[in-house]
Amino acid sequence: MRRCPSCNALLLENTTYCGNCGLKQELIDEKICIKCNNSIPVDSKFCPHCGTAATIKAESKENIHIDTTESIEPTTRQQVNSEKISTSNQTPIITYELDPYILSAIDNFKFSFTKKYAEFNGRASRGEYCRYILIETLIFVLMLAISLFISYISKKPEYVLWGVFLHSIVFFLPTLAISTRRAHDLNNPGWTSLILFIPYINILYTFYLLLKKGDIAPNNYGFPTSFEIITPKISEEKDIKLSQTSDSPIKFTSTIVVLIGIIIAAFVSIDSNNSHTNASKNKVTPTTSTSTQNPKGNVTQVPQATQTSVTTEKDYIEQSTKALKSYYDKLNQKNFSGAYALLSEQHRANVGYYDKWKNGYNTTLNIKLASIKVLSSNPNQVIYEYQLHARDLINGKIKNQIFTGNVTMTKENATWVIKDQDGKLISSYFE
Structure with missing residues (x-):
């Protein structure tokens, strides 16, 4: 293969006219290696520079006789135009300068x-x-x-x-x-x-x-x-x-x-x-009991019946969500002992003893769980992102506060409780 000296288009060895610019090509007595682009002697079957096989024969000046007489000029022009059109239709020109090169x-x-x-x-x-x-x-x-x-x-x-x-x-x-x-x-x-x-x-x-x-x-x-x-x-x-x-x-x-x-x-x-443990179907839950401690220190045993159920993701998310909403409902109803029972032992240690925790809601009028979003879930733990709207009576004025944060619900003895909760104040105003 070789290149047109006018437009640098890639041509076959036996091409007489360039399909790009139409220039008549000079006949050569040597071949060009298609890999390293170096000259190869006509009688050589392999490139002496890179060893690539030279499979395309070159034309020799001595073997070609060019007749330029006027008698065949019309025929020659017709053949040139025909070859030029045919070549142009089959082999479009090279548009980009870097096309021929092996780039990194x-x-x-x-x-x-x-x-x-x-x-x-x-x-x-x-x-x-x-x-x-x-x-x-x-x-x-x-x-x-x-x-x-x-x-x-x-x-x-x-x-x-x-x-x-x-x-x-x-x-x-x-x-x-x-x-x-x-x-x-x-x-x-x-x-x-x-x-x-x-x-x-x-x-x-x-x-x-x-x-x-x-x-x-x-x-x-x-x-x-x-x-x-x-x-x-x-x-x-x-x-x-x-x-x-x-x-x-x-x-x-x-x-x-x-x-x-x-x-x-x-x-x-x-x-x-966030391991998701799929509950087995027809799982038998043995009879258990949970302990609830009221403010007076009495412990009440609540038996739970043996049951067969299939736990799905929708089921345990609904159960944990219901327990979370129940916690805030009990706070609004001033049922503090019931709300405190929905806190895990770990969270109770974080918020303090019952009386200290209860005193934190002395000025609270009501609490509204504005929104909750599940971040991750498995049959034993669900993590929510929540937004909370609290109204407190302070010095005769009603103060509105909006909190946001994450709350983790965990399953203990078949009961969903609050394991951990964090929050930050994002807005507050007086009515």
Whole structure:
């Protein structure tokens, strides 16, 4: 293969006229290596520089006789025009200056993501496509790891979905475009890239694009890309890095494997903190009794009957929510002993003895649980985010206070109680 001296388009050895600019090509007595772009003697079967097989024969000046007489000029012009049109229809011109070069992974990604963001014409070689997919996968894993970390810290799993959605929006067009150009490199129509949207089949098609070698010569969709090695001279002239080294894919693959390991570790950590233990069906609950201590110190035993039930997520969330609302209902009814019984031993130690805790509500008129939201749940523990509206009578004036925070409900002896609660004041005003 060789290049047109006028427009630098890639041409076959036996091409007489350039399909891009129409310039008549001078016949040569040597071949050009398609890999390292160095000259090869006509009688050599292999490139003396890189060892690539020289399979395309060059034309020789001595074997061609050019007749320029006037008698065949009309016929010659007609043949030239016909060849020019046919070549132009089958092999579009090279639009981008960096198309012929084997770029490094980073330069290849920048070139595809910026210059060819929505370019569906032309071709993309196997190496060009693989390097793009490699960097895009690396970015996806990084974004997923960051999203998981934020979700773990904030206890809001929706950040993972937002991270995946953002990545899909940014990379949808360039990925579809390079997949279309990769299909062109295999001389397939661009619409075949729509297979990527078919579940399961898209996995096989992706491997096909990654592994299948493209056409080495111009085809119906243009000239091949990413075939010329970047020398130090070209690197300096074009301001690009040298061609991809053999150890670069190993480095990127190792990085991806490490990041995937971090993601798996994050999933395991989240799962261990919020373990969801599925209750077995038809579980038999033995007869138990709970102790309730009233303000006078008397202990009342409340027996519980043996029952068979299936515990679902909806059931235990409803039960814990009902217990939480019951706690504030009892406070509004001034049933402090009943409300205190809904506190766990751990929380009672935090709020103090019964009398001290009860005195904290001396000025309270009523408490309203404005909103609650489940943050995490399992059959033995449910964590809520809540907002509370309290009204207190202070010095003859009614003061409104709004609190927000988290409350943890836990199941003790088949009864839901408040294990822990925190809150902060976000607003207050007088009526």
